[in-house]
Amino acid sequence: GDDIFTRLVEADPGREAELYAAAVDTLLHLQSAPPPEGLPNLSAEDWARAAGFAPDWYAFAATGTRPDATAFQAALSEALRTHADGARVLILRDFHAENLLWLPGRAGLARVGLLDFQLGQLGQPGYDLVSLLQDARRDVSPATEAVMIARFAAASHADPAAFAAHCATLGAQRALRILGVFARLCLVGGKTRYLPLIPRVWGQLQQNLAHPALAELRAVCDDLLPAPTPDLLQKIEDQCPPTPIP
Template structure:
């Protein structure tokens, strides 16, 4: 037993869950991992977030408290050891939106309508104090991963990152730089659970929100509808955009949606390439073509003509050969 497992066992024993059986539940793009615990008729989830790896369980606790205070369904905190990065949290079950829609596509409209209503409710309430609130320049810099990692992995250089950031900054300032709201950032079908025994917006269980910050109203809706892991039907995407826009009474929303969609797709292209090159996680490479298609749809908006031009100049298409070049470098750039 390594030190991490030993510390986890001690934490669970102190929380009264020492005899529980432990089954791996999930991991993600970060260093966090989750285990489901079974103790007699009870279940819970162990969140293992190693200290110093980027995610602080304190952030999960703070955002969860805010969400639950709004009548939403974030996991309750059952026990914590912040020194070692362990949380014992409520088990919200296995009915992820992604699984339910895969089994029965007819559920997509109902589930996504509920998820859209959660965003509308969340954004209609004040956000917690003290959250990061990035400038347009910061959002553009984050999207430069599309050059510094995605392009680099294929072409061997990062291209003109200064001109790229300048162009995207201008687009964000023009079309998507208004009043900020709380965004959860990873708001998609693999982080949402269906809880039909609850009522209204509480039927949507929320996960992976610890990086919540201040951001643009369109951001989480883009995350939901332009999912890097699955295709949302065009009909559902159009209906949810209309639902969100009508309820929030936002102006020029189509340009904001396309701009945030382009920013997010550019960043994800870079993140997926980096996860392969640095962390050796090749499983993200097959997702790149879907994100590329989403990027192209966003760039087709007339408001993004300048950004489309610079992306066409510097971003190589994810051809079969390009994807193979990324795979061939998996785990080889750990010091870059």
């Protein structure tokens, strides 16, 4: 039970491609089955509102005020409607290396054990793929990320260019939400351990916003959200309660 993907790749980075390919194949298998009935099914506007944690908490932590997020919501909603609002599949939402367990005594897809899937809902095919490849807690090699996106797109018969825009849009939404969540965990709960993760998530956000399909959203984010410089992260930490709240 100790073979969490994160630990295995830390011990042997050469296994990253093998393990991530198995994870992608598991994800494709999960999405090929009819999803359970009664799962939440959010609209593009709902997903955009979830990303509102970025202006509401990250920008607030950085500037002391909550900016008008009208243009932010409009730009993100439009991007989601255009590039990530197709047929729904089952998504687990926390599909990343710390929630994947390697079970070498099994064969095929059964070698990948899944943890922490209680937030499962309906969503877009690329969401869990982006969650896996743009991990807030570890850097996935660019080569592995590119190969796994191509693997997923080929297996799902997706147009590569459209799928790239799809993943960039979902990745931007996810990174924006996480930036805000981490800032809130610090400001409200005193959980400063999340602050060192913010620069990685910021880098993932910038990578996604560099896609031409997200030019409008990028311009809005550039206006609203400052980069997490060391001084800014220290400013956020200084606002945190001294004793973490469980």
